[in-house]
Amino acid sequence: MKPSAVSTHVLDTASGIPAEGMPVEFWRMEPEPALLAQGTTNADGRLDAPLLAPDHFVPGRYELRFDVSAYFAARGNDPGYLGTVVLNVGLKEGEGHYHVPLLCSPWSYSTYRGS
Template sequence: MKPSALTTHVLDTAAGIPAAGVAVELWRMEDATLVTRATTNADGRTDAPLMDAASFRPGRYELRFAVGDYFRARGQAAGFLDVVALNVGLEAGRGHYHVPLLCSPWSYSTYRGS
């Protein structure tokens, strides 16, 4: 089986830059447990995986991105979005899960990256 892990990356598509300073929370949905909190760095990534191979547990998770705070800190109106919540199902042995968030004050998209 391939070891599994979870990482993320946030891009500000309105400005065309990595989104530095976005607060990210990872919640395990089965028991409503906060797994970790992190903040994106200058490259729009967290400094460490949200779950590395050693701490990985399969299940249903919610990633919460505080994009409204990010846009307000940049002097922009937060627009339509405040906290973007993405619900994902993670399975053991499926390899690295990478969940990018591409956002503007008005919209977002995501996909399973590599």
């Protein structure tokens, strides 16, 4: 079985740069919601540590919460209409590394399962 872990990466598509300084929270949703990790993205748009390391991985539903409006407002930009972007993901044991990128602007976002 492949070890499972979770990481993220945020890109500011409005400016074409990594989203440095975006607040991120990582929650386990089952059986009760619990905040597992939080941080702020670095100059590369990544967190300095994985959100969930393989030795702490438990299959289930999780949420990544990205404070998109705070990020854009802190840069003096119109925060648009997005507030906190919430990605609810189901993670399975043995599926390998889960990388959850967020590409965002003040008005839109997209995501995918990265590597």
